[in-house]
Each structure stands twice: as C-alpha cells, then as structure tokens.
Amino acid sequence: MGNILIVTELKDGAIREASYELVSFAQKIGGDIKSLVIGSGVAGEAESFAKKGGGTVYVADDASLANYNVDGYAAAIRAGIDASGADVVLISNTPSGWDVAPRIAAALDVAFVSDAFDFQDGAYIRRIFNGKLDARVKVEGDKAIVSVQPGALAAFDGSSEGSTEALTVDTSGARAKFIEVKVAESKGVDLTKASVIVSGGRGVGDPEKFTEVIQPLADALGGAMGASRPVVDAGWLPHQYQVGSSGQVVTPKLYIACGISGAIQHLVGMKGSNFIIAINKDPDAPIFEVAQLGVVADLFEIVPALTAAVAAAKG
Amino acid sequence: MKILVCLKQVPHQDARLDIDGAGTWIKEDGIKFEINSYDTFALEEALRIKDAGEAEVVVVSIGPDRVTQALRTALGMGADRAVHVKDTEIDGSDALVISKLLAAVGKEESPDLVLMGLMSDDGNTAAVAPMLAELMGIPSATAVMSVEASGDGYKVERELEGGALEVVELPKPCLIAVQSGLNQVRYASLKGIMAAKKKPIDVKGAGDLGLAGNVGAGAAKTHIEKIFAPVKGEGAEIVEGSTDEVVTQLVAKIKELGLL
Ligand SMILES: Cc1cc2nc3c(=O)[nH]c(=O)nc-3n(C[C@H](O)[C@H](O)[C@H](O)COP(=O)(O)OP(=O)(O)OC[C@H]3O[C@@H](n4cnc5c(N)ncnc54)[C@H](O)[C@@H]3O)c2cc1C
Numbered sequence: 096m097g098n099i100l101i102v103t104e105l106k107d108g109a110i111r112e113a114s115y116e117l118v119s120f121a122q123k124i125g126g127d128i129k130s131l132v133i134g135s136g137v138a139g140e141a142e143s144f145a146k147k148g149g150g151t152v153y154v155a156d157d158a159s160l161a162n163y164n165v166d167g168y169a170a171a172i173r174a175g176i177d178a179s180g181a182d183v184v185l186i187s188n189t190p191s192g193w194d195v196a197p198r199i200a201a202a203l204d205v206a207f208v209s210d211a212f213d214f215q216d217g218a219y220i221r222r223i224f225n226g227k228l229d230a231r232v233k234v235e236g237d238k239a240i241v242s243v244q245p246g247a248l249a250a251f252d253g254s255s256e257g258s259t260e261a262l263t264v265d266t267s268g269a270r271a272k273f274i275e276v277k278v279a280e281s282k283g284v285d286l287t288k289a290s291v292i293v294s295g296g297r298g299v300g301d302p303e304k305f306t307e308v309i310q311p312l313a314d315a316l317g318g319a320m321g322a323s324r325p326v327v328d329a330g331w332l333p334h335q336y337q338v339g340s341s342g343q344v345v346t347p348k349l350y351i352a353c354g355i356s357g358a359i360q361h362l363v364g365m366k367g368s369n370f371i372i373a374i375n376k377d378p379d380a381p382i383f384e385v386a387q388l389g390v391v392a393d394l395f396e397i398v399p400a401l402t403a404a405v406a407a408a409k410g
Numbered sequence: 411m412k413i414l415v416c417l418k419q420v421p422h423q424d425a426r427l428d429i430d431g432a433g434t435w436i437k438e439d440g441i442k443f444e445i446n447s448y449d450t451f452a453l454e455e456a457l458r459i460k461d462a463g464e465a466e467v468v469v470v471s472i473g474p475d476r477v478t479q480a481l482r483t484a485l486g487m488g489a490d491r492a493v494h495v496k497d498t499e500i501d502g503s504d505a506l507v508i509s510k511l512l513a514a515v516g517k518e519e520s521p522d523l524v525l526m527g528l529m530s531d532d533g534n535t536a537a538v539a540p541m542l543a544e545l546m547g548i549p550s551a552t553a554v555m556s557v558e559a560s561g562d563g564y565k566v567e568r569e570l571e572g573g574a575l576e577v578v579e580l581p582k583p584c585l586i587a588v589q590s591g592l593n594q595v596r597y598a599s600l601k602g603i604m605a606a607k608k609k610p611i612d613v614k615g616a617g618d619l620g621l622a623g624n625v626g627a628g629a630a631k632t633h634i635e636k637i638f639a640p641v642k643g644e645g646a647e648i649v650e651g652s653t654d655e656v657v658t659q660l661v662a663k664i665k666e667l668g669l670l
Contacts, residue, residue, distance in 0.1 A: 163576070165540075166549060190570045193536050194552045201509060201541035206631035209505075209535040218635055223534050227427055228436070231635040239632075270549040272579040274565070279573030291669055297423075316669060325447075328591030334573065341573055341589075349669055370667055372660065373646060381640060388663060389646030396653050404657045408670050 100181035101130040102172055110140050113187040115250035118148035120243050123214045131175035135161035145257030153178050153262040163191045166269035169198050174264045188242040196242045205238040212247035226358045226381045284335045291318025291349045298354020302331035308398050315405040323355045339364035353394045357382030411465040413456045414521035418446040419473055419480040420532040434634050445480045448527025452588045454595040456525045457488045466490050470515050485606035486598030497615040502627025509541035514619035516546045524585040528553050539587035550585040551578050555592045
C-alpha cells in the first residue's frame with residue numbers, strides 16, 4: 096500500500112498514547128511506515144518513537160512549533176509528506192488533528208477520511224449520525240489523509256528499527272497566533288469523587304425535569320447528578336455537571352444513564368465506571384453497548400418509580 | 411463588515427434512521443429535517459456580531475428544495491439574505507467537493523468572517539470548515555467556544571480535551587468553526603418570520619459557480635460504500651417486565667453492589 100506517514104502528537108512533552116495507536120492502524124493498512132514529530136526540543140521523543148514502531152521519523156523541531164498553531168503545523172505536515180513521499184497520512188482525531196488535517200487534504204486536493212476507527216477489506220470504517228450508524232468509506236486512488244479516532248485500536252507497544260531525520264519547516268507565513276492554554280478550572284461539583292452518578296441527557300427534555308426526576312434519584316442513592324453535553328449546551332445545567340471528553344471523566348461504582356444515546360464523546364467519560372445501568376426508550380441506542388444492565392423504556396416511568404423504591408428500601 | 415454563515419440542513423436528531431435501498435444512506439422520505447445543531451450556534455454568533463455593530467449576515471446552504479425551509483428559518487432569525495446552492499449534479503459529493511462549492515460562493519461574497527459549525531450531525535466529518543478556509547486562503551480555528559473582536563481580527567477560545575481552552579488570534583478575513591454551546595440560540599420571532607418572506611434567496615447551480623462537471627460522485631475522492639448498524643458486542647442484559655418488576659430488579663442489583 097505504499098508509504099504511510101504517521102503524524103504524532105505531543106502532550107506535556109511526551110508522545111501521546113494515540114500516536115502509538117496510529118502505528119497499529121498503519122500496520123493494519125500495511126505499508127512502509129514513516130513518522131513525523133512536530134514541536135520544540137523534541138529530538139529525544141523522536142528517537143524513542145523511531146524505536147517503537149515509528150520507522151524513519153522526521154523531526155520538525157522549531158521554537159515556533161512549541162505550541163499548536165494551525166498554519167505552522169500545516170506547513171510541518173506538508174514538509175513531512177514531501178520528505179517521506181507518503182501516500183497515506185494518519186493523524187489522531189484530536190482538537191489539533193481535526194483542526195489541521197482537512198486543510199492538508201484540501202491543499203493537496205486528495206481524499207480525506209475523518210475519524211476512522213478501523214480499516215477492513217480496503218475500506219475505512221467510521222461512525223456517522225453521532226454513533227447511531229457506521230459507514231464503510233472507500234478512497235479513490237492511493238492518496239488519502241485519514242484522521243483516526245483515539246482509543247479505537249490498542250497502542251503498539253513493540254520495538255522496531257528506526258532512525259530520525261531533521262526536517263526544516265518555514266513557519267514564517269503563519270497567520271493564526273497561539274496565545275495561551277487555559278486549563279479547565281474545577282469548580283463546584285467534583286463528579287470524580289462521587290460513588291454513584293445519575294446522569295441525564297437530551298432525552299430528559301427540559302431543565303425542570305432534572306430537578307424533578309434526575310436529582311431525586313441521585314439524592315436517594317447518596318450520589319451526584321451528571322449530564323451529557325447537549326444539556327449543558329442548552330443551559331439546563333452548568334458545565335461542571337458534564338460527563339465526557341470535554342467534561343469530566345468519571346469512574347463511580349454505579350453510573351445510571353437516563354435518556355443518553357451513548358455518543359463516543361460521552362462514553363469516553365463514563366465507560367470506566369464499575370457498573371452502568373442505562374435507561375433509554377430506543378433499544379438500538381449505543382449506550383446499551385457499554386451498560387451491564389439496560390432498561391428499554393420511558394425514563395419518566397422508570398426513574399420516579401426507582402427513586403421511590405430506593406427510598407423504601409432504605410426504610 | 412460581511413459575515414458568511416454556512417448552514418447544513420440535516421435529518422432531525424430524533425428522526426428514525428432507516429437505511430435506504432442502495433444501502434449507502436438513510437431513507438430521507440417522510441422524515442423531518444432541521445438546521446444542523448452546530449450551525450445554529452454559528453448563526454447565533456453572527457447575529458450577535460450584527461446586533462453589536464454593523465454587519466451584513468449572508469447564509470449559504472447546499473442541498474435540494476427542502477433546504478429553502480432552513481434558509482427561511484435563518485432569515486427569520488435575522489440573517490439578511492441567503493444563497494441556496496441547488497443542483498442535482500451535486501448528489502454524491504464528498505466534503506472536499508462541497509468545500510469547493512462553498513469556496514466559490516466565498517469568492518463571490520468575499521466576507522470578512524466565515525462562521526459555521528464544527529461538524530454536521532449526519533456525516534460527522536468536521537472536514538468542510540478547515541477545507542473551506544484552505545481553499546479561500548484564510549486562517550481558521552475549529553471547536554471555538556468564544557469569539558471576541560481583537561485588533562484587526564478575532565481572539566477565539568478553542569475547546570481542548572477535558573474542558574481546557576486554547577486562546578488563538580486570527581486576523582481578518584478568517585473562518586471560525588464553532589463548538590456547540592458557545593451561546594444560547596434565539597428563536598425566530600413572528601415579526602422576523604414575516605420580514606424573512608421579503609428577504610432574497612439567490613439560487614445557484616454548479617455551473618453558476620464555475621464548477622459544472624466538477625461536482626457529484628464523479629468528482630468525489632471518497633465514497634460511502636455501505637452504511638450499517640454498528641456491530642453489537644455482548645451488550646447490556648436487558649431488564650424486562652412491568653415498571654414494578656423492572657424497578658425491583660434494579661434495586662436488587664444496587665443492593666448487590668453494596669450501594670443500598
Ligand atoms: C468535540 C466534541 C466534544 C464533545 N464532548 C462531549 C462531552 O464531553 N459529553 C457529552 O455527553 N457529549 C459530548 N459531545 C456531544 C456528543 O457527540 C453527543 O452529541 C451527545 O453526547 C449526545 O447527548 P445525548 O445522548 O444526551 O443526546 P441524544 O444523542 O440526542 O440522545 C438522547 C437519547 O434520549 C433518548 N430518549 C428520549 N426521550 C426519552 C425518554 N422519555 N425516556 C428514555 N429515553 C429517552 C433517545 O432515545 C436518545 O437515545 C461532544 C461532541 C464533540 C464533537
């Protein structure tokens with residue numbers, strides 16, 4: 096399948112787990128694997144990636160690349176593609192990955208596959224409709240830029256032969272300017288400490304129902320209330336209640352999901368819970384894939400009855 | 411100051427998703443459509459910039475006749491005029507082809523700011539915004555949670571994992587793809603809906619945009635071969651019975667977990 100270029104990503108100075116998952120993805124496609132490390136003072140990380148599946152690793156090491164910047168990173172990736180002669184470029188579908196990858200495809204006028212989680216029989220597999228359906232996507236010709244869902248494949252943890260090669264990148268044309276990263280401030284509810292979380296999703300319907308239906312069950316179980324993103328987006332609950340990739344990652348003893356479909360961004364925030372109960376009226380909702388117990392019913396029938404039964408059981 | 415807002419009309423989030431005869435998309439007959447949720451936040455942000463000063467808000471959407479309804483809604487909310495790109499030849503286009511059509515509209519309009527959603531609720535590719543920016547030769551930022559005028563451009567906050575924010579400055583002209591929840595989206599008022607009836611919707615085909623013969627499945631570099639229900643694993647044990655029976659079993663489980 097020709098040359099594959101893995102675009103790695105650093106977090107806190109180290110190459111992320113997701114980049115090692117790209118090695119596994121590249122092996123699944125099959126081809127000659129090369130990699131790209133972008134950053135400032137990253138020679139050591141590049142050396143070690145070369146020995147852990149990265150093959151020939153191009154190193155775009157420049158002070159101007161210390162922080163993510165769409166224009167600088169696009170220039171680095173294009174230089175990496177030129178140097179490696181890559182046909183397929185793999186990049187993790189992270190906030191920087193999805194920001195830059197489609198630009199490269201448009202600039203080079205090549206195919207772009209977004210958020211693939213597998214490669215089977217010559218096609219990329221990806222989720223559509225927020226996880227409700229999957230699609231097999233075929234690419235015309237050999238060239239493609241592919242973003243890959245983090246966590247989809249196990250990270251490669253073997254060793255390999257490899258070496259590094261310096262890459263010069265001209266970042267002088269950058270227009271977007273990085274200012275700073277503001278870390279999330281945790282205020283109010285710290286869901287990570289709750290042993291029981293009762294979460295409501297868009298299916299709860301309106302803010303009053305959170306007070307009337309979801310909170311009482313959380314209270315009865317001595318737990319905390321959580322929510323999916325649309326609930327927070329609509330202003331029904333503040334952000335500190337949000338569970339998921341852009342909210343809190345929780346691992347309670349019991350997580351009860353009410354009217355939550357189970358999109359991947361929600362699942363990454365709660366699938367590590369010890370026990371999961373899902374209540375959803377749609378039997379095909381993806382949430383039932385991560386739950387141990389499921390109830391296919393109207394949450395407004397089940398949740399109040401459960402709250403009463405829990406209260407009764409406590410005596 | 412001109413703002414171009416790109417909108418997609420998508421199946422309603424609660425619509426039944428049945429796979430069509432060809433197995434490559436869902437059955438669109440008889441289901442409800444709505445403006446893509448992410449795009450409603452982009453439109454709201456444009457209207458807020460308009461409300462705060464002088465700006466013309468132009469909305470553009472690509473799609474069949476039904477898209478008129480989405481554009482009327484946007485005009486009812488306060489957009490000034492609309493461009494509807496409609497052409498049966500466009501069927502089967504991928505994100506890159508769609509971006510080329512939008513870039514052609516962008517070239518005609520030459521906006522100071524392009525606003526759109528991070529991704530669509532149907533295809534979920536999140537590809538069109540960065541592609542469009544590249545084709546228009548302007549800087550871009552995605553997953554934006556706040557937009558503030560700053561110097562000759564905008565200072566935006568991009569959402570990172572876990573709720574961290576990356577602050578970025580973009581000079582004008584630029585493209586901003588917003589994340590859901592950056593504002594509270596208004597509803598169209600009755601007055602707005604009445605006024606919208608008089609606002610123009612300019613209909614264009616691929617040929618009008620200089621792309622005749624370069625759109626549709628033939629021009630696409632990616633094709634959906636098949637769509638299907640996600641492969642199921644073991645899944646949850648489903649508790650059946652009357653509400654009382656279900657609740658009794660749930661309570662038993664909660665006790666077993668030592669939480670009661
Ligand atoms: C970059 C990015 C980051 C994101 N971060 C997060 C995140 O941190 N957390 C998060 O949650 N999402 C996140 N999302 C959004 C995510 O993709 C989904 O859109 C979201 O999780 C859907 O929320 P939901 O399940 O509540 O809504 P929906 O998907 O609309 O599901 C509602 C569910 O309620 C059910 N329902 C309706 N009425 C009833 C009833 N009466 N009884 C029982 N069931 C009912 C329906 O069957 C449906 O399954 C993110 C998305 C992106 C792109």
